[in-house]
Amino acid sequence: MGTLQEQLNLARKLNPQRISNRIFDIIRSIEDELLDLNTKGQLNQGINASGGKLYNKKTKRSLYSPLTEEISGGKKKAGTPYTFEDTGDFFKGFFIKVYKDKAVFGSNDTKTPLLVSEYDDLFGLTDKNLRSKINSKILPELISKIRGHFGI
Template sequence: MGTLKSLNQNLKNLTESNISNEIFRIIKLFQKEIIELNKQQLLSGKDIYGKALGFYSPTTEKITTEEYMLGKRKDIKKAGSPFNAKDTGTFFKGFYLEATQKAFKVFSRDPKTHVILDSTDWLSDDLFGLSDENLKRVIHEKILPFFLKHIRTKLGL
């Protein structure tokens, strides 16, 4: 442990700007986990508020059954079952996290993203981001421990 003088100097270096930059860096470190949690939410048929994304129609079931029988797909979307945002996989493959000094957001580079968001078949356009439960989870399990370790190191504790 350092002296009081070095501890005082380290505290002076712990500015709002430095803390903000460090949190930004840590969020970027855990972007893969954040994106994965967002995908899991969608695969469960829920938006960021836990509301249903939408439900497959009899027409979708018919189309996906035919594609399944022809070997063009691996699953059948049953009428009445919740949307899971997975069809060809390109929507999920296009996910990325954009972090700024004030916020972070998840989005997809898939060209059909805007078609999905503009569709009246989807009951929600709140697809991107984390539910409160998942946000708390990533903060408490990933970001906070990493941040506290960093602060202790910076303070020489």
């Protein structure tokens, strides 16, 4: 564990930038989990990043219509929430871009600009899902790294 002076020197090295770097390293390490939570855990359930129902501003609906059921050959059922699961390209294109002070979700699918114009809050996690990932993955890993830094 070291002397008090050694611990103090270690504490001085533990600055906000180093902590921020560790957090982003942790986010990178669980990127696939975060993307799955955004796609399968939220959008596929008809839920946006704000925790509300996916709502199409153009059609003014949040559920598939009978016409959509007919066109999809029954794959999409009338009265069920939008899921964005058709070809799978939108979900396959999901990514997280980590900047200096934030992580931004997006998709490189060609339909993305259209979908973003018709729906709000497609990208990102609900507060509940984000809090869950912070408590179950990010904080434990960060605490472990800090303890390792101090040798405890």
